[in-house]
Amino acid sequence: MVNYHNHTILCGHADGSMEEYVLAAIKNGVREFGFSDHAPLPEHLREGISMLPEEAEVYIGDVLAVREKFSSSIDVKLGFEVDFPRFETFKHSYLSDPRIDFIIGSVHYMGDWGFDNPDQQNRYKERPIDDIYSDFYRLVESLVDSRFCDIIGHFDLIKKFGQRAENSMSPVIRRIAKKMSAYGIAAEINTSGLYKPVKEIYPSESIIKIFFEENVPVTLGSDSHSPDDVCRGYDAAIAMLKNAGYRKVSGFTGRVRHEVEL
Ligand SMILES: [Zn+2]
Numbered sequence: 564m565v566n567y568h569n570h571t572i573l574c575g576h577a578d579g580s581m582e583e584y585v586l587a588a589i590k591n592g593v594r595e596f597g598f599s600d601h602a603p604l605p606e607h608l609r610e611g612i613s614m615l616p617e618e619a620e621v622y623i624g625d626v627l628a629v630r631e632k633f634s635s636s637i638d639v640k641l642g643f644e645v646d647f648p649r650f651e652t653f654k655h656s657y658l659s660d661p662r663i664d665f666i667i668g669s670v671h672y673m674g675d676w677g678f679d680n681p682d683q684q685n686r687y688k689e690r691p692i693d694d695i696y697s698d699f700y701r702l703v704e705s706l707v708d709s710r711f712c713d714i715i716g717h718f719d720l721i722k723k724f725g726q727r728a729e730n731s732m733s734p735v736i737r738r739i740a741k742k743m744s745a746y747g748i749a750a751e752i753n754t755s756g757l758y759k760p761v762k763e764i765y766p767s768e769s770i771i772k773i774f775f776e777e778n779v780p781v782t783l784g785s786d787s788h789s790p791d792d793v794c795r796g797y798d799a800a801i802a803m804l805k806n807a808g809y810r811k812v813s814g815f816t817g818r819v820r821h822e823v824e825l
């Protein structure tokens with residue numbers, strides 16, 4: 564069992580100590596536990612959302628210390644959740660830093676619109692929903708094309724508040740899936756959506772089926788912002804993956820992917 568999406572207090576909207584997260588993971592039977600806190604965003608977007616650029620080294624040191632402390636019980640991995648395309652203030656040398664085990668690439672912004680921010684939900688009404696979905700998946704495709712990350716975070720986050728595209732997005736999703744498969748980029752099965760207005764895992768079951776058909780590797784994460792969130796919803800995620808045909812999930816060491824039994 565792996566869990567590759569977990570935050571820390573450095574981002575400004577999570578609670579609990581790193582040790583509490585790791586203890587919760589051990590309690591849940593996790594073998595590989597990845598911290599993936601929000602990498603620094605541009606200054607005008609950053610407050611309460613991401614760590615400061617100068618905090619990145621503090622974060623790395625803290626994760627490495629907790630890895631050492633719990634090394635006999637669990638394998639703690641060091642990662643970042645990096646915003647695409649808003650990652651200009653994340654030092655790009657981290658992308659080739661041998662200490663980093665994995666990078667999650669996530670789309671949370673369309674321009675300056677933080678579309679997953681509950682305070683900015685009214686902007687879904689500004690344009691036809693299919694145009695918004697198309698723009699969102701265009702960004703996800705660019706993220707995949709950029710090939711800088713190991714995992715695509717919450718692949719269909721645009722559904723968070725329950726707005727649905729009227730036309731099928733399957734053709735573009737399949738095109739992106741084929742690229743992920745060719746590049747060896749994993750999709751994250753993220754359980755946090757179960758506790759958001761949409762009440763669904765990211766991505767939806769129909770997308771997970773496309774991923775399986777296209778041979779896209781997958782990993783698991785609870786996108787925890789509190790130790791209580793660690794592995795919340797995992798039974799549903801594992802059942803969904805098995806139902807789609809998956810028997811293995813991915814883990815990462817030094818940005819190299821390996822597979823473990825589901
Ligand atoms: Zn967060």
Ligand SMILES: [Zn+2]
Pocket residue numbers: 644669671716717
């Ligand atoms: Zn995210």
